[in-house]
Amino acid sequence: MTITRVLVANRGEIARRVFATCRRLGIDTVAVHSDADAELPFVAEADRAVRLPGNTPAETYLRADLVIEAARRSGADAIHPGYGFLSENAGFARAVEAAGLVWIGPAPESIESMGSKVGSKDLMRAAGVPVLEAPAWFRDGRSTTSSTSEMEADLPLLVKASAGGGGRGMRIVRDLSLLEREIATASAEATSAFGDGTVFVEPYVEAGRHVEVQVVGDGAGEVVVFGERDCTVQRRHQKVVEEAPAPRLPDHVAKELHEAARRAAAAIDYRGAGTVEFLYDPSKERFWFLEMNTRLQVEHPVTELVHGVDLVELQLAVASGGGLSGLVTGLRPSSTSGDLNGHAIEVRLYAEDSTWTPQSGRLVTLEIDHEAEFGPLARAGVRLDSGFASGNEVGTHYDAMLAKVISWAPTRDQAIRQLVSALRRARIHGMTVNRDQLIEILTDPAFASMDVTTSWLETRETAPAEAASGTDPAAVAAALLVAADDAARRTVQAGIPAAWRNVVSQPQRTVLIPGAGGRADSGDEVIVEWYGTRTGFAVDGATVLAATPESVRLEVDGVAGTWSGRIVRDTRTGARDVYLDGPDGASAWHHPPRFTDPADQVVAGSLLAPMPGSVISVSVAAGDRVEAGQLLLVMEAMKMQHSITAPADGVVAELNVEAGTQVAAGQVLVVVSDDETTAG
Incomplete structure (x- = not known):
């Protein structure tokens, strides 16, 4: 059957990825979208788009009936599920086929076989695949x-x-x-x-590595193995860095992994692209089956780059009834590192803070230099697969991943260097993201030598940041951006140099707090002193060569550099967040308002919502005595649950939420007091 129009039952980056291959093959595309996603790039890029009323996954992307009806209304003849949502739902696959549509995925029976991690272990044991x-x-x-x-x-x-x-x-x-x-x-x-x-x-294997094998089957017994990927670097069991091939994996182990994956796929007559995941113990050179993902993986680009294939094209070919031989000539089920071309590394750029807490808000700027989007690289460089663009809103209903940044080079060392450089030069404004953590991981000697386990990030010790000595050029640049912004906004005495004084008695002082959205009471204030002159600005320890609300050029110790910036202003309070991109990388600074609104103050013992989300359960009532560490309530945000616990022994003086309450980041949830008389 010839597929002519594909509906992608997904959103964001994976929808755009499937659309890219479809465009190249001359196949029409259809997007479905929630109300929250209406302005995202994937909706505009599709040839047709169908609204799924609502915002939450349960109202939209998880509604099989609405998705199939959207396919009917838009004239689609096939559905690609992407990953997540309904991608591994056997009932949805059957409903798609029952509606006369092509299901771009494995047979429903295969999904069921591997969908239960309990049942799949029994199946793998019978197929001779090692299991825990x-x-x-x-x-x-x-x-x-x-x-x-x-x-x-x-x-x-x-x-x-x-x-x-x-x-x-x-x-x-x-x-x-x-x-x-x-x-x-x-x-x-x-x-x-x-x-x-x-x-x-x-x-739980403490010192294990996560290694997975990419397979593609034709549903008639042929299974092709496209090598392995290493996905060991994880936080909270979610992958952060993925690469192919797996570093420091002995050849005989790689061959055994490939053969085990082939047997796993053959045992269920697998059709389409899938991934067999293993836990590998390097000390014993042993591995065990974890699960099989009966869909395309998030990290599939690293396999595409080192093997020179388009896995989405293979999915479409198999779903159309075509064979694999013509598309994968020269690759055998036992293919090993000898078939590879270079090394590829992918990182997941998330909207999250240093504690891995998801963030939401407006993504003012997202600019990452790259050589290709969603496709192959003609030479060593960076591929970008992103679901967002500058100006988009990042909500609380879905995963917080903004983009995948993938580097491909002849060697692993070069791929790492390219990736670090791309991340450092990236311009990401308006939100807190995990860019700095990714750079720290990629430049860590333990990562370079692949001396890591799946628990490495949780146990990794990082050296404390050294206190800045002398002039901090980034702080000076941020302060001068704020000063130049003030001067540009002036309606009185416009044109007079900023902070000009006929008789200079003391410098001007700009208070900054490292990090966007910082609190004035955080204790991390940085004070920059400067003078307004006839020609601009003067700062002790640096020469100000130029300063505007968009850019500052400084010379420190005879070395000049430029800091480009963007200011995001809170129209209610007047506070400003300053996002800088300079010679030493990116930084963000918060300039608090001069006067604090009393309404913004919170009482001692207040527990604030760490992110926007919903309260799904409350375990205490006002007046209850609680102990340190006791569970108070559970929040859910971006499909993850977060427990709020008592910081110390005390009494619940205030309880401001109940199950079902939607809360904003920073909202007071509970107040725990050490004084029983304050209990309500």
Whole structure:
């Protein structure tokens, strides 16, 4: 069958990725979108777009009936599910086929076989693929022994959702007394994310690496293996850095992994693109099956770049009934690193702070230098797969990933250097993102030598930041941007040099707080002193060569540099966030208002919402006495649950939310006082 019009039942970056291949092949495209996504690039890029009324996934992208109706209305003859949402929903796949549409994915039976992580282990065991076994005392979701010593001997444990992935519904348990609570939390999170609260328990391998193998099958017995990827660098079980091929993987282990993945796919007559994931123990050179993702993976670009293939094109070819041989000539199921071309590394750029807390708001600027978008590179360089553009709003309803930045080069070292350079030069304004953390990871000697495990980021020790000595050019540039902005906004005495005084008695002082959106009471204030002159500005320790509201050029110790910037102003308070891109990378600064509104103050003991989201459960009431660490409430944001606990022993003096309350970042949720008389 010839596919002529593809509807992508997804959003953002993956929708744009599928559209790119469809455009190249002359296939029409259809987007479906929620109200929150109406202005995102993927909607405008599609040939046709159909609105799914609502904002949440449950109202929109998870509504199989609405998606299929959108295909009918738009004249689509095929549906590509992307990843996440309905991509591994066997019922949706059957409904698509029942509607007379082409399902660009594996057979529903294959999805079901691998959709249950419990059932898939049984299947893999029978196929001769190594699997991790659950503790003998834990079967069918409950303990079968009362022997505490026997149970403690198996710690740590991993509680994991049977359906879905992405770190949702997953908890590490190191204290046996917390097992029951973590199972309940993981189950609730899995229910919210995937509609299935089934979880299981298995040993947690502390020093393991996450290695996965890309396969493509034709549904008739042929399975082609496109090497492996390393996805070891993770936080909260979500991948941060992915690369191909896997570094420091012995050839014989790679061959065994490829063969195990081939057997896994052949066991279910797999059709289309899929990934078989393994946990690898380098000390023993052993690996175990984790799961099979019966869809395209987020990290598929690194495989495309080193193998020179378009995996979306292969998906379309197989779904159309075509074979694989003509598209993958020269690649065999046992292909190893000898078939590869160079090295590729991908990082996921997230809207999140240094504590990995998701952020939301307006993405003022997103500019990342690159040689290609969503496709192959003709030479060593950077590929960008992004779901957002400058000016877009990043909401709270979906994953916080802004873009994937992928570097491809002849060697791993060069790929790393290219990627670090691209991230440092990127212009990202208006939101807090994980760019600095990504650079720290890529430049860490442990990463360079691949001396990392899946728990590396949680245990990694970083050197404390050195205190700046002398003049900090970035702080000076930020202060002068603010001063130049003030001068440009003046309606009285316009044209007179900023802060000009006939008789200079003292310098002007600009207060800055590192980081956008900082609080004036954070204790991290930086004060920059400067003078207004007839020709501009003067600063001790630096020569100001030029200063405007958009750019500052300074000379320090005989070395000149330019800091370009962007100011985002809070029209209510007058506070400003300053985003700088300079010779030493990017920085953000908050310039608080001169006078603080009393309404913005919070009382001692206030627990604030760490991000926008919704309250899904409350465990206390006003007047309750609580202990340090006690669970007070649970929030959900961007499909992840976050527990709010008591910081110290005390009494709940105020409770301002209930289950179902939507909250903004910084909103006071609970006030815990150490004085019982304040309890309401």
